Amino acid sequence: xxxxxxxxxxxxxxxxxxxxxxxxxxxxxxxxxxxxxxxxxxxxxxxxxxxxxxxxxxxxxxxxxxxxxxxxxxxxxxxxxxxxxxxxxxxxxxxxxxxxxxxxxxxxxxxxxxxxxxxxxxxxxxxxxxxxxxxxxxxxxxxxxxxxxxxxxxxxxxxxxxxxxxxxxxxxxxxxxxxxxxxxxxxxxxxxxxxxxxxxxxxxxxxxxxxxxxxxxxxxxxxxxxxxxxxxxxxxxxxxxxxxxxxxxxxxxxxxxxxxxxxxxxxxxxxxxxxxxxxxxxxxxxxxxxxxxxxxxxxxxxxxxxxxxxxxxxxxxxxxxxxxxxxxxxxxxxxxxxxxxxxxxxxxxxxxxxxxxxxxxxxxxxxxxxxxxxxxxxxxxxxxxxxxxxxxxxxxxxxxxxxxxxxxxxxxxxxxxxxxxxxxxxxxxxxxxxxxxxxxxxxxxxxxxxxxxxxxxxxxxxxxxxxxxxxxxxxxxxxxxxxxxxxxxxxxxxxxxxxxxxxxxxxxxxxxxxxxxxxxxxxxxxxxxxxxxxxxxxxxxxxxxxxxxxxxxxxxxxxxxxxxxxxxxxx
Amino acid sequence: xxxxxxxxxxxxxxxxxxxxxxxxxxxxxxxxxxxxxxxxxxxxxxxxxxxxxxxxxxxxxxxxxxxxxxxxxxxxxxxxxxxxxxxxxxxxxxxxxxxxxxxxxxxxxxxxxxxxxxxxx
Numbered sequence: 272x273x274x275x276x277x278x279x280x281x282x283x284x285x286x287x288x289x290x291x292x293x294x295x296x297x298x299x300x301x302x303x304x305x306x307x308x309x310x311x312x313x314x315x316x317x318x319x320x321x322x323x324x325x326x327x328x329x330x331x332x333x334x335x336x337x338x339x340x341x342x343x344x345x346x347x348x349x350x351x352x353x354x355x356x357x358x359x360x361x362x363x364x365x366x367x368x369x370x371x372x373x374x375x376x377x378x379x380x381x382x383x384x385x386x387x388x389x390x391x392x393x394x395x396x397x398x399x400x401x402x403x404x405x406x407x408x409x410x411x412x413x414x415x416x417x418x419x420x421x422x423x424x425x426x427x428x429x430x431x432x433x434x435x436x437x438x439x440x441x442x443x444x445x446x447x448x449x450x451x452x453x454x455x456x457x458x459x460x461x462x463x464x465x466x467x468x469x470x471x472x473x474x475x476x477x478x479x480x481x482x483x484x485x486x487x488x489x490x491x492x493x494x495x496x497x498x499x500x501x502x503x504x505x506x507x508x509x510x511x512x513x514x515x516x517x518x519x520x521x522x523x524x525x526x527x528x529x530x531x532x533x534x535x536x537x538x539x540x541x542x543x544x545x546x547x548x549x550x551x552x553x554x555x556x557x558x559x560x561x562x563x564x565x566x567x568x569x570x571x572x573x574x575x576x577x578x579x580x581x582x583x584x585x586x587x588x589x590x591x592x593x594x595x596x597x598x599x600x601x602x603x604x605x606x607x608x609x610x611x612x613x614x615x616x617x618x619x620x621x622x623x624x625x626x627x628x629x630x631x632x633x634x635x636x637x638x639x640x641x642x643x644x645x646x647x648x649x650x651x652x653x654x655x656x657x658x659x660x661x662x663x664x665x666x667x668x669x670x671x672x673x674x675x676x677x678x679x680x681x682x683x684x685x686x687x688x689x690x691x692x693x694x695x696x697x698x699x700x701x702x703x704x705x706x707x708x709x710x711x712x713x714x715x716x717x718x719x720x721x722x723x724x725x726x727x728x729x730x731x732x733x734x735x736x737x738x739x740x741x742x743x744x745x746x747x748x749x750x751x752x753x754x755x756x757x758x759x760x761x762x763x764x765x766x767x768x769x770x771x772x773x774x775x776x777x778x779x780x781x782x783x784x785x786x787x788x789x790x791x792x793x794x795x796x797x798x799x800x801x802x803x804x805x806x807x808x809x810x811x812x813x814x815x816x817x818x819x820x821x822x823x824x825x826x827x828x829x830x831x832x833x834x835x836x837x838x839x840x841x842x
Numbered sequence: 843x844x845x846x847x848x849x850x851x852x853x854x855x856x857x858x859x860x861x862x863x864x865x866x867x868x869x870x871x872x873x874x875x876x877x878x879x880x881x882x883x884x885x886x887x888x889x890x891x892x893x894x895x896x897x898x899x900x901x902x903x904x905x906x907x908x909x910x911x912x913x914x915x916x917x918x919x920x921x922x923x924x925x926x927x928x929x930x931x932x933x934x935x936x937x938x939x940x941x942x943x944x945x946x947x948x949x950x951x952x953x954x955x956x957x958x959x960x961x962x963x
Contacts, residue, residue, distance in 0.1 A: 343923065344916075346930035350909075353935060357905060357942050361898040365949070576913040604950060611942045618935030625931035751895055828887045831894065833953040836960060 276666035277418040284456070284670040285433055288677050291452050292437035314605050318612030320447045321596045323454030325352070325613075326620055327403075327679035328410030329731050331457060331672050334621075336644035338628025339635070344572070345628075347579050349621035353614060355587025360610040363588050365603035366750045366830035373598055374689050375591060375742060382749045384820040385757035391764055393694045395741050396591040397711075398772075400687035402734045403590070404680060404715035410645075411676040412719070417646045418669055424720050430673075431716045434680045438688065439708040447599065453678040454616065460671020461623045464652050464664040468630055471655045478633060487636070488543045494637040499537045502550040502640075504530045509547070514539025541640075549636040578795030579732075585801060586735035589742025592682035595689065602834045627651060648672070680712075687711035733775040740800040741768025744808045750830055752809075756819050759812030767804020771796040886960060893952045901945045908937060 330352065337345035372378040375396050380389040408427035415426030437449060472478075496514075508528045512521040515536035516528075535541070543549075587593060600606040631638065631647035634654050638644045649672065652664035685708075692707035741764040748755045748763075774796035792799070820826075916926050 343926040343930055346927070347913075350930055350934050353938055354905065354909065357938050358902065360942055361901055361945060573913055573917055580909065580913070604953075607946045607949065611939065611946055614939045614942045618939055621935060622932055625927065629927070629931075751891065824884050824887070827891065828884075831887060831891050833957055835957055 276662045277669040280666035280670035281415070281418070281673045284673045284677070285429065288433060288437060288449055288453070288674070291449050292440060314600070314609040314612055316447065316451050317596065317600060317605075317609045318616055319454045320450035321593070321609065321613045322616040322620070323450035323452070323457065323678045324592055324596065324682035325617060325679070326454065326457055326675060327731075328407055328414075328672065328675050330621070330624065331461070331675040332410065332414070332645045332648050333731075334624040335627035335631060335648045336638075336646070338625060339631040339647050340639045340644045343625075344576065346625055347576060348583065349624060351580055351583025352587065353618050353621060354584050356610055356614050356617065358584050359588040359593070360607060360614070362747050363750065364597060364606045364610045367594065367746070368597050368600050368606035369603045369830050369832075369834070371829070373595070374686065374693065375589075375594055376690060376694060378749070379745065379760065382820075382826055383755070383757045383760055384822065385760075388757050388760050388764075390694065391761050392742075392745065393690045395737070395764060395768055396690045397687055399589070399734050399738050400591045400683045400690075400711070401715045401718070402737070403592075403731065404683045404687075404712070405719055406731050407676050407680045407683070408716060408719040411673065413643065413645060414649065414669065414672050414676075417643065417649055426676075427716060427719050430676045430680055431712050434677060434684050435708055435712045438681055438684050439705040449681060450678050453674040456674045457671045457678075458620055460667050460674065461620070461627075461648075464668055465623050465626050467660070467664055468651060468655055469626065472630060472633070487549060488545060488547050491545050492543050492637055494541045494543065494640050496535050496537060496539045496541065496640055500535050500640060502528075502533045502535060504528060504533065504550050506530055506548065508550060509544065511542035512539065514541075543637075549639055574791055574798065575795050578798045581801055582732065582735045582739050582795070582797035584739075585743040586737075586739035586797070588746055589738030590734065591686035591690070592679070594742075595686045596682070604834070624648075630655070684708060684711045733772070736771045736775060736795075736797045736800065737768050739797050740771045740804040743801065744804045748805070748808055748812075753823050753827055754812055754816070754819060755808070756812045756815045758815045758818055759808050759810075762811040763804050763808025766807040767800050770803060771800040774800065886956075890952070890956045893956075894949060897945060897948045897952060901941055904941060905938075909934070
């Protein structure tokens with residue numbers, strides 16, 4: 272792909288981010304500005320900021336890639352990401368804002384008056400935050416590599432430096448403006464090329480077989496396989512091969528491959544005839560953004576789908592960068608209205624990735640073989656439109672992708688730095704917050720450089736599953752159930768979140784092997800770990816009735832009473 | 843001799859504190875119960891929590907009924923690919939937003955009703 276437009280576009284996004292952040296810096300003066308933008312962010316600006324922060328690389332590139340490879344089942348991801356906000360609105364939004372706490376650990380302490388639970392919640396926030404930062408940095412590396420051929424680590428380093436600088440300089444106030452700006456940037460960067468692509472599709476006679484299964488080649492296409500893959504054929508396939516297939520070398524030979532699995536060596540060229548079905552590739556550990564867990568879906572599709580639904584629906588409320596945003600609303604009613612606006616904004620955005628996925632199935636089906644289906648969004652403008660127009664649209668998409676990494680990474684860094692400053696570093700001044708920011712970013716950056724080859728993209732799914740089985744019970748029971756005790760909350764978080772963490776860690780480490788009945792159970796832990804977390808929290812709380820904090824009734828009254836009743840009480 | 847009769851008719855017998863004053867103290871009663879965290883005050887807060895939780899659970903149930911059967915439906919009809927694309931890709935977002943708006947209206951109405959009850963207006 273031509274990088275002469277893409278590089279300036281990425282540079283422009285980075286510069287604009289720094290400038291908008293600097294604008295925030297000029298009006299960010301107090302500690303309160305730093306952490307919660309002095310709680311004066313209105314619903315509209317805040318909703319754009321929340322959406323901008325939430326739509327990460329996984330949304331911008333990952334969903335289209337997943338749909339391209341695995342078909343419409345993968346559309347459950349965006350649906351789940353959106354519905355997660357509805358569940359958040361129903362059970363958490365207004366009481367969380369009224370709790371008056373800055374971060375999740377603050378909430379735990381305010382509700383349960385226990386330092387131990389506070390520290391545990393802090394540990395989970397930092398853990399989930401780092402897990403979620405890792406794929407953002409790796410995605411940035413992938414994008415820059417696809418666009419310019421730069422080394423893998425460079426994109427991650429650029430994102431890390433820009434984010435650390437903006438967050439450390441301006442705190443929450445400047446981040447709010449940056450995020451809001453980036454939502455609109457991301458929407459534009461996906462919407463404008465999508466319109467042109469749909470026009471190109473129309474003028475191409477509007478072929479409709481995108482929805483057929485499996486995807487097929489529209490014309491004769493030469494595919495170069497860079498990394499060795501195993502092709503799974505359900506029907507016999509005829510291809511022309513230059514390279515090594517099943518251990519035998521061919522040069523321009525026409526081969527009839529019978530159904531079954533075939534090993535293609537890296538560097539092989541395959542020429543597919545018009546109308547040939549795109550074979551399914553199986554790869555062990557790619558550096559792509561799409562959760563490779565998805566590959567195990569074939570074994571137990573229904574169980575996996577429900578696991579995905581549960582994790583995303585309930586996990587959203589516990590993501591540290593999502594929750595911290597609610598403290599910036601002026602009051603509980605505004606927090607609710609903000610959430611509705613967020614639902615509208617991200618819902619509108621998620622109408623676009625399926626378009627890219629469907630068009631990718633039509634025009635770039637071979638991406639499933641070459642290893643980075645995540646690049647589909649980046650490559651389609653060039654593939655379908657071409658020329659200067661295609662390059663310009665491609666540059667716009669690349670800029671939007673970088674905005675996605677920058678905004679999500681900023682929000683996560685903000686949340687992790689907040690916890691580090693308040694609970695780990697000695698004092699709460701602005702200087703220490705800056706130190707916390709650097710710490711928050713250095714660890715995932717080091718990890719992304721060190722573990723470059725691992726399927727760290729699983730981290731996104733892992734973050735959702737862990738959050739759904741630890742923070743979701745804490746928030747829901749903490750807000751609605753007066754008999755929750757500190758030992759119960761701690762036990763629930765440890766058992767629910769801990770088991771989800773172990774399960775996915777075991778899957779990533781390759782235990783147990785593919786095909787085992789246990790595999791799907793461990794790869795999609797939410798279906799059992801969420802009930803486990805809730806149950807542990809409830810049972811241990813019931814077993815320790817003497818430990819209900821004495822001020823519980825007053826705290827719950829504060830969570831639920833409308834502000835008009837409360838302001839006079841506290842005055 | 844003409845005046846006294848009128849005088850006796852205008853005489854007022856005081857049987858308690860002035861009505862105006864008693865109304866004012868009653869006006870603040872539920873508020874003070876809540877502020878001072880008495881058992882009665884907690885009952886008020888509990889009733890608010892119960893109505894809000896009922897609203898949330900209702901919408902949650904609707905969400906579950908809307909989304910829950912879909913994977914089964916798609917699994918039962920593997921040929922209806924286009925339906926799956928349309929529903930998952932484009933069809934679910936509007937209902938989600940509408941559900942959210944419905945809930946926010948209901949929750950805000952519950953809070954208004956509660957304020958009215960507590961302030962005895």
